[in-house]
Amino acid sequence: MRDFELLYPATIAEACQALRRHGEGARLLAGGTSLVQFLKEGMYVPEVLVALQRIPALDAVVAADGGLRIGAMARLTDLERHAALRQAAPLLRAALHLVGNVRVRNVATLGGNLCHADPHADPPTALVALRAEVVLGDGAQSRQLPVAEFLLDYYETALRPGELLQGIIVPRQERGQVSVYRRFTAVSEEDWPCVTLAAVGSVRGRAPNLACAALRLVVGALEPRPRLIAGIDELLPLEAGDAARRETLAETVMAQLAPVDDLLGSAWYKRQIAGVLAREALADLFQQGAAP
Amino acid sequence: MSTAQFDPARYKAEQRQSWNAASQHERDRMPEIRLTVNGRQERLTVKNSTLLVNALRDQLGLTGAREACGVGICGACTVIVNRRTVSSCLSLAVLADGAEVLTVEGLSDGDRLHPLQQAFLEAGAFQCGYCTPGFLMSGVALLATAEDPSEEEVRHFLVGNLCRCTSYQEILSAVMKMKEQASPDWLQPRGGLSARPPA
Numbered sequence: 460m461r462d463f464e465l466l467y468p469a470t471i472a473e474a475c476q477a478l479r480r481h482g483e484g485a486r487l488l489a490g491g492t493s494l495v496q497f498l499k500e501g502m503y504v505p506e507v508l509v510a511l512q513r514i515p516a517l518d519a520v521v522a523a524d525g526g527l528r529i530g531a532m533a534r535l536t537d538l539e540r541h542a543a544l545r546q547a548a549p550l551l552r553a554a555l556h557l558v559g560n561v562r563v564r565n566v567a568t569l570g571g572n573l574c575h576a577d578p579h580a581d582p583p584t585a586l587v588a589l590r591a592e593v594v595l596g597d598g599a600q601s602r603q604l605p606v607a608e609f610l611l612d613y614y615e616t617a618l619r620p621g622e623l624l625q626g627i628i629v630p631r632q633e634r635g636q637v638s639v640y641r642r643f644t645a646v647s648e649e650d651w652p653c654v655t656l657a658a659v660g661s662v663r664g665r666a667p668n669l670a671c672a673a674l675r676l677v678v679g680a681l682e683p684r685p686r687l688i689a690g691i692d693e694l695l696p697l698e699a700g701d702a703a704r705r706e707t708l709a710e711t712v713m714a715q716l717a718p719v720d721d722l723l724g725s726a727w728y729k730r731q732i733a734g735v736l737a738r739e740a741l742a743d744l745f746q747q748g749a750a751p
Numbered sequence: 752m753s754t755a756q757f758d759p760a761r762y763k764a765e766q767r768q769s770w771n772a773a774s775q776h777e778r779d780r781m782p783e784i785r786l787t788v789n790g791r792q793e794r795l796t797v798k799n800s801t802l803l804v805n806a807l808r809d810q811l812g813l814t815g816a817r818e819a820c821g822v823g824i825c826g827a828c829t830v831i832v833n834r835r836t837v838s839s840c841l842s843l844a845v846l847a848d849g850a851e852v853l854t855v856e857g858l859s860d861g862d863r864l865h866p867l868q869q870a871f872l873e874a875g876a877f878q879c880g881y882c883t884p885g886f887l888m889s890g891v892a893l894l895a896t897a898e899d900p901s902e903e904e905v906r907h908f909l910v911g912n913l914c915r916c917t918s919y920q921e922i923l924s925a926v927m928k929m930k931e932q933a934s935p936d937w938l939q940p941r942g943g944l945s946a947r948p949p950a
């Protein structure tokens with residue numbers, strides 16, 4: 460690994476200034492779990508790393524209107540344990556709990572996870588399902604963007620030169636909303652997922668006459684960005700006992716995906732797995748809806 | 752692929768030589784960090800790019816943490832920094848400035864093994880032993896912080912430690928057996944086996 464200079468700006472403005480001054484030669488350093496890997500492999504060879512560790516309160520989690528605002532530097536383990544987050548966004552909490560292994564989560568930040576923009580990452584799938592937004596700032600101004608528009612491609616985001624991710628706004632999951640996060644790893648339990656799936660919806664009625672009245676379904680890891688499944692509304696309300704329509708839902712999901720063959724599986728295999736996860740997720744939602 | 756045998760003594764000598772070869776100018780520019788390792792105050796001069804695993808091994812002679820996969824997956828390099836397990840193969844040493852670090856060498860009290868080490872011994876929770884320091888650090892961190900973890904929680908916590916000799920069942924049973932005995936002060940260094948590199 461080539462050596463680099465390390466800067467510790469004390470404010471967001473200073474950090475952005477450093478980014479502008481050093482241009483392409485600079486990179487932001489959060490927890491470093493992905494960055495150090497890329498430095499070791501020589502994928503990135505920066506002259507300067509701009510560490511975000513000493514900017515006060517960049518890891519704070521505060522109530523924002525209708526939800527939570529999570530500071531970019533909040534670490535995944537801390538978020539997993541955060542009582543307000545557990546209540547406001549159980550779906551995100553479930554996704555965070557499955558990221559890599561505990562040593563990664565102990566150090567990795569939510570901001571770093573999003574900015575690294577690996578399509579296999581778990582949190583983005585959940586965040587898109589929750590309609591979360593990112594807050595981007597350049598030290599003078601800030602702008603807000605849905606996570607779905609922030610992630611562009613493999614390791615590419617909508618960040619402009621001299622901008623950084625300040626925080627993530629996660630709308631509160633409503634009372635009575637049911638949600639589920641699933642992932643499938645093809646090789647071993649702690650491996651990067653082959654397919655991820657997040658579902659948020661509502662279930663009404665009493666068992667066994669349950670019906671899914673609203674459903675938002677997102678599939679990740681198969682394409683450069685998480686895919687929000689279209690056309691689900693036409694299948695709603697979906698009665699728990701309507702096996703044919705439940706199958707149509709799984710087919711609707713599979714038909715919209717464009718996976719590629721790689722080491723995690725063939726395109727055919729991944730599409731089948733996505734169908735399995737969709738069926739399981741729906742069953743799980745009904746089960747949650749049936750619980751008192 | 753090179754067929755030359757890996758010679759640890761030679762590797763160490765080379766590391767030290769490359770360190771000595773750094774010019775005074777280079778060294779003046781290197782940051783000095785202060786950290787507590789296994790209860791001892793240490794001052795180290797490192798490069799910004801020095802990995803924690805290398806600072807521990809090459810500068811402090813603490814060779815329990817070892818780099819195997821180098822990408823955060825296997826857990827052979829697990830150490831505890833400020834009460835959390837980390838992969839020292841992905842940690843920059845400079846970021847440990849001011850930190851409290853616990854390595855496997857800090858677990859025992861002289862010749863008296865840590866209770867989890869003793870449990871590993873009794874359960875036969877290793878064969879070659881390469882993964883053992885990492886599993887011990889993960890086990891200590893889990894048991895010191897989680898209250899009565901279920902087997903599923905223990906499995907989830909240990910998912911990032913790999914054992915090529917597949918001692919998993921024995922490791923799991925050793926950790927489960929120590930649940931009652933564990934306490935938060937397991938994260939405090941004991942007397943320690945503080946190895947130092949030869950001068």
Ligand SMILES: Cc1cc2nc3c(=O)[nH]c(=O)nc-3n(C[C@H](O)[C@H](O)[C@H](O)COP(=O)(O)OP(=O)(O)OC[C@H]3O[C@@H](n4cnc5c(N)ncnc54)[C@H](O)[C@@H]3O)c2cc1C
Binds near residue numbers: 531558559563570624
């Ligand atoms: C062994 C292993 C297994 C993993 N498995 C999974 C998994 O199963 N699921 C999953 O989701 N992830 C997984 N990851 C990825 C992990 O979640 C990310 O590495 C981590 O979240 C990145 O966060 P960080 O704070 O370490 O970021 P860094 O590594 O410090 O930074 C990552 C990138 O983001 C940029 N960046 C960081 N913060 C900001 C900011 N605030 N504004 C702008 N740019 C920024 C950096 O410049 C860098 O390019 C795994 C990682 C490892 C090492």
Ligand code: FES
Binds near residue numbers: 820823828829838840
């Ligand atoms: S060497 Fe660090 S996790 Fe494998």
Ligand code: FES
Binds near residue numbers: 876
């Ligand atoms: S005992 Fe050999 S790798 Fe675990």
